[in-house]
Amino acid sequence: MNKFLIVIGGPTASGKTGVGIALAEKYGTEIISADSRQIYKETTIGTAVPSASELKKVRHHFIQTHSLKDYYNASRYETDVLEKLNILFQQYDIVFMVGGSGLYISAVCSGIDDLPVIDQTLRAKLTEKFREYGIEGIKAQLKLVDPDSYDKIDLNNHFRILKALEVSIQTGRPYSSFLTYQTRKRDFGIIRLALDMNRTELYNRINQRVDLMIGAGLVDEVKSLEKYRDKNALKSVGYREIFSYLDNRVSLDEAIDLIKRNTRKYARKQLTWFRKDNLYPWFQPDETDRMVTYIDAQMK
RNA sequence: GGUGCCAUAGCUCAGUUGGUAGAGCACAGGACUGAAAAUCCUGGUGUCGCUGGUUCAAUUCCAGCUGGCACCA
Numbered sequence: 001m002n003k004f005l006i007v008i009g010g011p012t013a014s015g016k017t018g019v020g021i022a023l024a025e026k027y028g029t030e031i032i033s034a035d036s037r038q039i040y041k042e043t044t045i046g047t048a049v050p051s052a053s054e055l056k057k058v059r060h061h062f063i064q065t066h067s068l069k070d071y072y073n074a075s076r077y078e079t080d081v082l083e084k085l086n087i088l089f090q091q092y093d094i095v096f097m098v099g100g101s102g103l104y105i106s107a108v109c110s111g112i113d114d115l116p117v118i119d120q121t122l123r124a125k126l127t128e129k130f131r132e133y134g135i136e137g138i139k140a141q142l143k144l145v146d147p148d149s150y151d152k153i154d155l156n157n158h159f160r161i162l163k164a165l166e167v168s169i170q171t172g173r174p175y176s177s178f179l180t181y182q183t184r185k186r187d188f189g190i191i192r193l194a195l196d197m198n199r200t201e202l203y204n205r206i207n208q209r210v211d212l213m214i215g216a217g218l219v220d221e222v223k224s225l226e227k228y229r230d231k232n233a234l235k236s237v238g239y240r241e242i243f244s245y246l247d248n249r250v251s252l253d254e255a256i257d258l259i260k261r262n263t264r265k266y267a268r269k270q271l272t273w274f275r276k277d278n279l280y281p282w283f284q285p286d287e288t289d290r291m292v293t294y295i296d297a298q299m300k
Numbered sequence: 301g302g303u304g305c306c307a308u309a310g311c312u313c314a315g316u317u318g319g320u321a322g323a324g325c326a327c328a329g330g331a332c333u334g335a336a337a338a339u340c341c342u343g344g345u346g347u348c349g350c351u352g353g354u355u356c357a358a359u360u361c362c363a364g365c366u367g368g369c370a371c372c373a
Contacts, residue, residue, distance in 0.1 A: 012337075037337055047337080073334035103336050112333050123335095154331070157340040163333090179333065236337040261326080266337050272330060 003089045003188040004299055007034070007105055008098045009274045010195030011267035013205045015285030017050050019195060020098035021058050022288050023295075029092045030059040032081055034099025034108070037236050039077075040068040042225060045218045046238035048209065061088075068225075068233035075115065078107035089188060094299075102273035109192075111184025118166045126162050126169075141165060146174035191298045193291060194280040196271065206263045210238075214256060218242060237262045 008020050024031050033039070037047040041064045049063055061084055066072055081097075088095045097105065106112070130138050138161045143150045149164040164175035171178075196202075222242040228234055229243055238259050245255035274280045283291050 035337090036335095071335090074336075075334050077334090101336065103333075107333080110333095115334065118334085154340055157332080159335065159339040160332080163335090167334095181333080232335045232338075235335075238337080240337095263337080264327090268328080269330095269337085273332085273336090276330085276332095 002093060004094050005085065005108075005186075005188050005190050006094060006096050006295060007109065007190060007192045008096060008195065009034075009102070009105060009192065009270075009280060010100060011202065011270040012048075012100055012263060013209055013267065014195040014197060014202060016098050016100065016195055017054060019285050019288060019291070020096055021050075021054055023291065024058040024096045026288075026292065027094050027096075029094050029096060030061065030088060032084065032088075032095060032097045033060055033062045034097050034101050034105045035062075036074075036077075036101040036104055037233060038063050038099075039066050039072065040064065040233045041066065042068050042228070043221070043233060043236075043239070045213050045216050045221045046236065046242075048213070068228055068231045071120070071232075074103045074107040075112050077104045078112055081108045085188065100270050102270065109186070109190050111182070113179050113181070115167055115178050116171055118170060122166050122170055123162070126165055130158055130162065135161070138162065138165060142168075145169060146176055148174060148176035152176065189299070191295055192277075192279045192281075193294065194274045194282050195285050196282050197284055202267060203264055206267060207260050210256060210260045210263060213238065213259075219245070219252070222246065237266055 006023070008016055008023070010016050020031050035047070037043065038049045039062050040047070043049075044064070050060060055063070062077075062081070085095060097108065099105065126138065129141075135156070135158055138158065139150070139155055142153070142161050142165055145168040146164055149168075153160045153164060155161065167173075167175040167178065218238065219242055222234075222239055223246065225234060225239070226246075229239075234240070234243075241250075241255045241258040241262065244250050244258075245252050250258065281294065283294075
């Protein structure tokens with residue numbers, strides 16, 4: 001194997017962007033962003049996309065390439081990235097993938113089973129049923145259409161139940177029958193590493209970054225997106241809290257504190273994701289020399 | 301200066317008719333194959349202000365002290 005995808009993961013605000021650019025410059029290659037929110041065109045400030053000067057240093061892919069008006073998910077990301085890698089590997093032996101969206105990274109590295117595209121009106125109907133009858137109502141229906149999923153799925157989690165229901169109902173086949181859990185073989189090597197730092201420092205960086213976002217005009221950005229507020233892309237940290245402020249549900253200061261708090265929670269959740277996967281060795285963001293040593297050793 | 305009230309987890313507070321205490325948030329850990337910055341689960345981290353007294357036993361009752369708040373001077 002002579003082609004390598006080098007994955008740089010880690011929590012938000014841990015310095016992935018800077019490290020990715022430094023390493024991509026060193027190896028003379030390009031970066032695939034693995035960020036489920038920076039992929040959207042319409043959002044900039046709240047998603048902390050790399051700056052124009054950063055983007056000029058190294059070519060990035062999947063940054064602000066899709067509209068939040070269009071439905072997107074991890075499976076489409078897998079397909080799109082593999083296609084892009086095919087092209088990039090004609091020119092480069094090494095390509096970097098940098099980002100904090102664990103499921104998206106996993107879809108590219110290990111694959112994700114194929115599922116039919118779901119009719120959005122069916123999803124809306126099932127969501128309505130959940131609102132009306134609560135979790136018990138959709139649980140009962142799942143038990144009928146897909147008992148295997150009923151036994152396996154976290155039955156407190158309505159998203160999981162709704163997913164299984166919509167697939168089962170639309171196809172007439174149980175959701176569980178689509179899942180093989182087989183790791184897909186890739187024709188390139190994968191080298192993973194993750195960034196972390198002292199927790200207090202990480203939280204300070206998060207707090208500072210939120211203040212910078214507010215200073216950069218996050219409130220105006222959110223205001224301008226009012227008409228899309230029901231889209232998935234805007235159910236993100238930073239957007240939902242500002243909408244709540246614009247609705248007069250909280251003060252601006254409260255909204256800012258909430259964004260900081262929810263970003264901290266998000267960072268912890270990301271750490272959990274990368275930790276469970278023992279394939280990620282951990283690095284401080286300033287240890288680029290050690291990362292290079294590790295990458296070179298892995299490629300041999 | 302006097303009187304009254306308050307002092308319990310990082311914060312806001314509840315509670316124990318005397319048997320060393322529990323909620324929310326914060327914080328920490330985890331799950332997660334198509335909404336994933338989503339969604340869901342788990343965990344109480346404590347010199348109950350200090351010093352004495354009463355009691356088999358005090359965070360709880362009593363006294364004093366310290367700090368805070370309110371009112372009266």
